[in-house]
Amino acid sequence: MQEAVAILQKYWKHDKFRSLQKEIIDSVLSGHDTFALMPTGGGKSVCFQIPAMMNEGICLVISPLVALMKDQVSNLQKRNIKAIALTGGIRSEEMIDLLDNCQFGNYKFLYLSPERLQSDWILERIKNLPINIITIDEAHCVSQWGHDFRPAYLKISELKKHFPTVPFLALTATATPRVKEDIINELGLHEPQVFEKSFARENIAYMIFEVEDKLFRIEQILKKNPQPSIIYVRNRKSCLDISSQLNSLGFKATYYHGGLSPKEKDKNMQSWMNEEVQVIVATNAFGMGIDKANVKTVIHIQLPENMENYYQEAGRVGRNGERAFAVLLTSPSDIIQAQSQFINILPDKKFLNLMYVKLCNYFQIAYGEGINEQFNFNLHHFCLKYEFPTLKTYNAMQFLDRQGIISLSQEFSEKITLQFLISSKEVIRYMSLNPNDEEIILAILRTYPGIYEMQTAFNLQLIAKKSNHKETEIQTVLHKLKEKEIVEYHSKNNDATLIFNEVREDDRTINRVSKHLENQNQLKKEQLQSVVHYISEKKVCKNKLILHYFGEITTVDCGICSFCITKKIKKKDVSLLSTAIITLLQAEDLNSRDIQNKTKNSPDEVIGVLQDLLENNTILVKPNNKYTLRS
Template sequence: MPQALALLQKYWKHNKFRSLQSEIISSVLSGQDTFALMPTGGGKSVCFQIPALINDGICLVISPLVALMKDQVANLQQRNIKAIALTGGIRSEEIIDLLDNCQFGNYKFLYLSPERLQSDWILDRIKSLPINLITIDEAHCVSQWGHDFRPAYLKISTLKEHFPKTPFLALTATATERVKMDIIKELGLHQPKIFEKSFARENIAYMVFEIEDKIFRIEQILKKNPEPSIIYVRNRKSCLDLSSQLQALGFKATYYHGGLSSKEKDKNMQSWMNEEVQVIVATNAFGMGIDKPNVRTVIHIQLPENMENYYQEAGRAGRNGERAFAILLSSPSDIIQAKNQFITVLPDKKFLNLMYIKLNNYFQIAYGEGINEQFTFNLHHFCLRYEFPTLKTYHALQFLDRQGIITLSQEFSEKITIQFLIPSKEVIRYISLNPNDQEIILAILRTYPGIYEMQTAFNIQLISKKSHHRESEVVTILEKLKDKGIIDYHSKNNDATIIFNEVREDERTINRVSKHLENQNQLKKDHLQAVVAYVDEKSICKNKLILKYFGEIVTTDCGICSFCITKKIKKKDVSLLSNEIIKLLENEDLNSRDIQNKTKNNPEEVIFVLQELLENNFILVKPNNKYTLKI
């Protein structure tokens, strides 16, 4: 491996490989199909970049993440290594030029999404390239048992027919045993060498705290750890709201979500990467390909969808090897909210069948017809016409796409923004004169507090639900307010394309795939239940729980997680603090912040003792989140 080590020193300025890197590189260089499970921050990219540099030809890298592709191409180009990415938005003429460069310009890396392989002419051009290695990044996307299945990954195995002697390298950071075997099968790997790195991150303290005042706890954490931090939230509105709250508390904070323009995303991300701000509040759209070594804390303030996502997001902390914290703040209502977001939006067989029939009716496709017909499609208009819930309909369409019944382009959305143009007192006056509009307008004002100051992204379905009015009625009110000059209202449609791949057979079509739907829905439920079990389990080391989920069994506690910390609290201290809290509650009801301030104890100890008192029925939690003595 002297040549590989020389390249590592020349281009990456490292004097030795990390764990398993040299073994994986040797396997690839020997021409062997290879599967590598390397948790977040393990250095997966070097495992294919160095073999590709050693061998003649070009390395084809298949990745689902545009941000990751752009980041890796930029890093390679900075090292004077020739690399190209075929990302979305590139015209056919440009793609032809880029592929010509790959063929005749001595390029070493071609990055593309799996969806690109579905274009026959692109596949034909790739067949003519001198491919020395085919790398499949985020390989868990090929498995229907994985947390991020993408149907286009199932087409990758066809490359084996065209490149039978070219090694495949499948890379993933998160895969259970079942998913691992599915990856090997679906990609058609031939007697692959398998390398698995432990999921243990010994420098990360996994913390779970059940509290009622999350903002106060975040404030404590960020003051105690002033280094760079990421806070993950569930939706775009929470990004803006929490970022604003943190700024009001004196923290330098920004935000990142999928609804921002590319310019805004880059600006906000760079301000955090350059440490102009301490905190970036983000949805799960942020993080892939972001390698900032000195992130001190990663905080989740709502339950993640599954343990795979949580492990990847938490793993963005402490990549420099120093002590870091992955903190999950939970409250009793979080489980209900998570079920509403992740489970109730799943379509069942009855809804899928109805939606499929209406979809065909929408495009006037007769029974027994429709194969290979293509249409433009607006999801929002379709849902309005049939009064379908938008998210459930979207998941149903995605399922039909994954089963090959339809092909659905993914660019569609309806971006709505509004801003009130008149002062709040004038809005109140309008409401008094137009009482029929009151419920919808009040729902808007309560949901979007910053709507007077700036153009605000607007969710029609959410306002419909909160105001107890149909979505069509919300749209009517918006148009009316716009006409009267009360709001500035913009609605921009990006239509999707739907191709029907089969003739219309209604129930016969849905019956054929209904078992897959049941399995998929159950998998989602199992994934969320594993998260709930991780949060609820209070008698086992959190590190042990994470490793067990991924199939690793360890016998010793980590010593630094929230469970291990509570074990270190002396029994005498527990007894004293318990008595002190009970005496305080004899005089008045208090929340955990009040109790912490009055007892002068650290948050972990207070929460631990409050939990003990709750479990032993000494105290109760009232609806206002205050603790009171049980009578």
């Protein structure tokens, strides 16, 4: 182990290993298959990087995220360690050169996605490499009970046939007991050594606040904690809106989402990493592999889809060991919105059957035919033709892809991105001078209100339908606006390649897989219900709730979460504040911010007492979010 410590000191500048790192490294060096559950920030990458450096040969790292691979390869290269990632967009000739480098160039790490293993020629080349460890990062993706199932992960176990003596190391930050068992079985781990680090993060205060004005509460939190912060939102528009509002309030903020170009992503991320801005407002596209030690607050302003995602995103605070805050702001409508966002878009058996039949009809495939037929496919055109909801249809197609009934060659992307380069006043002037273009431009502006601020994904068929014009007419107007430098306009082919892997059998095809669809939908509902339970349970420590979800039992309250803080308020103080609030409400109806200002108490104290008064039916909340006494 002295050699391992020497490598840690030389390349990573640390003098000792963190909890469980040494034990996991010992297990791998001894040739054992190993399963390691290490929550976010636990230092998983060192567990395979150190033993790989100690052995002859190359470490194969299977990872689902391009950003994560690029980040780790970049960090290794900065330490003068030779590493390569086979990411998307690399031409076959270039990939052959990279694999030659792995074979003859003394490289230590080869990163690739599980989907790459489905290419026979890549697998053949890998079989000839001197592999010393096979690391499966984000291993929960192998489990159909996990929160991020990737069908390609199921193929990884086939590597066991080609590398029977090479140790497998499965790493994950989030796994319930059921998912852990699934990972071990699906990857074919042989008598694995199992290491599980506690999910407890003693320096993180998990805070749930019920608020009427989320922006006002964000402002208070950021003023109180001026250190680096992340605000997680559910969509791209919210990224832009919240960061813009924060900048107008005097905070320095930027944003990050999947629709930005790689250059914009890197620029915005670096401005936050270098602390040129305090806040980055992001969708869940941000964060994997980002290791910034001094993040003080992570704020969620909408409910996450499941506790696994929440724990991982919240866990990006306080990696320096100092007190940090994971805040979730809720309001009464959040549960309904989450239901609409995550559950209502799940396809049931009836919709799946209808969509499959229409898909076959769309390509004129007769009953009993269609196997191995390949087509270009445009999701938006298909959904418009049959008036299907896009997200539900996409989820249904993803399900059929996972079951092997069809194959989709790529993720769907919007065909056009568009941004107006001139002010709204100038656009109005242009429309007055070009009345023939007015209906199309107005349809665009009404559909995409953020199109002045950023490159916006654009649905040509939708605008054609809204403006009652042909698609060719829309394109003509867009080209004209581009020539006049009124818009920045990029067009690309977004047709996916769709392959039918089975003959068309309609009901028989869908009946065969419908039970799994029901199980998957039920899992999604249970996962969201766990989030609802987490925010709604007001009589249990928040840290206890999180640990219990991941199969850990503790009898000790954390002492720093929103529940524990509320519990610490003296009963006498609660009684006095309760009386003061009732007296105020006898004179007029007030919202929580008015009550806070008038009583000079903290938001947490006011909200805690208001909740008690609501539960005791002393007061009620009116539709305008003001509190009033019950008559």
